[in-house]
Amino acid sequence: MQxxxxxxxxxxxxxxxxxxxxxxxxxxxxxxxxxxxxxLATVYRTLQALAEVGEVDALRGPDGEVRYxxxxxxxxxxxxVCRRCGTAVELDAAAVEAWSGTIAAAxxxxxxxxxxxxxxxxxxxxxxxxxx
Amino acid sequence: MQxxxxxxxxxxxxxxxxxxxxxxxxxxxxxxxxxxxxxLATVYRTLQALAEVGEVDALRGPDGEVRYxxxxxxxxxxxxVCRRCGTAVELDAAAVEAWSGTIAAAxxxxxxxxxxxxxxxxxxxxxxxxxx
DNA sequence: GACTCAATGAGAACGATTGTCAAAACGGCT
DNA sequence: AGCCGTTTTGACAATCGTTCTCATTGAGTC
Ligand SMILES: [Zn+2]
Ligand SMILES: [Zn+2]
Ligand SMILES: [Zn+2]
Ligand SMILES: [Zn+2]
Numbered sequence: 014m015q016x017x018x019x020x021x022x023x024x025x026x027x028x029x030x031x032x033x034x035x036x037x038x039x040x041x042x043x044x045x046x047x048x049x050x051x052x053l054a055t056v057y058r059t060l061q062a063l064a065e066v067g068e069v070d071a072l073r074g075p076d077g078e079v080r081y082x083x084x085x086x087x088x089x090x091x092x093x094v095c096r097r098c099g100t101a102v103e104l105d106a107a108a109v110e111a112w113s114g115t116i117a118a119a120x121x122x123x124x125x126x127x128x129x130x131x132x133x134x135x136x137x138x139x140x141x142x143x144x145x
Numbered sequence: 146m147q148x149x150x151x152x153x154x155x156x157x158x159x160x161x162x163x164x165x166x167x168x169x170x171x172x173x174x175x176x177x178x179x180x181x182x183x184x185l186a187t188v189y190r191t192l193q194a195l196a197e198v199g200e201v202d203a204l205r206g207p208d209g210e211v212r213y214x215x216x217x218x219x220x221x222x223x224x225x226v227c228r229r230c231g232t233a234v235e236l237d238a239a240a241v242e243a244w245s246g247t248i249a250a251a252x253x254x255x256x257x258x259x260x261x262x263x264x265x266x267x268x269x270x271x272x273x274x275x276x277x
Numbered sequence: 278g279a280c281t282c283a284a285t286g287a288g289a290a291c292g293a294t295t296g297t298c299a300a301a302a303c304g305g306c307t
Numbered sequence: 308a309g310c311c312g313t314t315t316t317g318a319c320a321a322t323c324g325t326t327c328t329c330a331t332t333g334a335g336t337c
Contacts, residue, residue: 014303014304014313014314016302016303016304016313016315017303017304018302018303018314018315018316019302020317021315037293038292038293038294051316051317052316052318053294053317053318054294054295054296054316054318054319055316055317057293057294057295058315058316073205073209075258075260077205077209077292077293077324077325078292078293079293079294093252093257095254102252106244108240108244109241112238112240112241113263116225116236117225117263117265120225120234120267120268121268121271122225122227122263122265122267123265123266124265124266125225125264125265126207126263126264126265127261127262127263127264128207128260128262128263128264129259129260129261130259130260131245131248131249131254131259131260132257132258132259133254133255133256133257133258134254134255135252135253135254136252136253136254139253139254139256146283146334146335147283148282148284148333148334148335149334149335150283150284150285150333151333152284152285152286153284169324169325170324183285183286184285184286184287185287185325186285186288186326186327187285187286189324189325189326190284190285209293209294209324210323210324211324211325
């Protein structure tokens with residue numbers, strides 16, 4: 014049976030209060046800074062578990078690192094993510110979904126999945142950039 | 146100045162005759178098997194260079210590996226890729242392009258880029274799977 | 278052929294992620 | 308509270324893709 018441990022609680026807690034996408038390494042470091050140190054391997058395991066259950070969303074950034082975040086929307090959706098600070102906007106892309114399904118079928122592909130994410134600089138980070 | 150070497154020719158040549166997305170590691174192995182051995186570092190450098198110039202398209206598969214392939218379409222486009230054999234279909238997604246641009250602007254994001262790729266099993270691989 | 282400088286490649290270094298396994302900690306039970 | 312079987316943890320090693328280093332090689336030029 015699934016047990017409730019200090020570590021799992023700490024990780025879930027952190028994501029709960031974070032609006033940005035965070036990598037396992039970041040979570041690990043942030044918890045350490047906060048004095049709630051959790052083993053790196055455990056952070057990875059916990060995040061993956063949460064993602065599998067659908068508790069959190071996972072996506073691979075342009076740099077190849079996988080990032081996680083707890084989304085409001087439970088259903089399938091995509092994101093517009095700030096590549097600087099990780100802030101994300103949840104997108105409902107019904108039109109795009111339909112498009113991908115149709116295209117795939119038209120080419121005889123099965124078991125189709127898709128990766129649709131938008132990366133940019135959020136308003137805040139854009140402003141900061143302009144000032145610099 | 147850019148020099149023409151046996152290695153660069155070999156890599157370009159291989160991509161030229163391959164319809165599938167190939168990773169650097171795969172290219173390196175394939176060349177070795179074919180007797181045209183090229184250093185791994187060189188393969189990486191060459192593929193990246195080709196990608197930068199737009200000679201080939203690069204995309205990161207679900208497993209995190211970057212794959213390259215020479216596409217017919219020179220303009221910006223996306224793909225429907227077989228996650229088994231790497232075969233790819235080039236997609237013209239004007240509608241999706243417009244969508245991503247509009248969405249991004251609506252949220253105040255700048256310098257927006259997008260990742261839009263579809264992965265599945267091509268007709269051939271689907272059939273092979275069913276038989277097994 | 279001689280010279281110069283880009284290119285190569287073997288191997289080390291890297292950074293993210295996964296595997297290992299003995300020790301620590303839950304949770305149910307008494 | 309104390310026991311116990313099972314789950315979890317975490318320090319550390321191992322993987323894996325990719326990048327870096329730097330001595331050696333070779334393309335292009337005269
Ligand atoms: Zn930002
Ligand atoms: Zn979708
Ligand atoms: Zn296939
Ligand atoms: Zn596009």
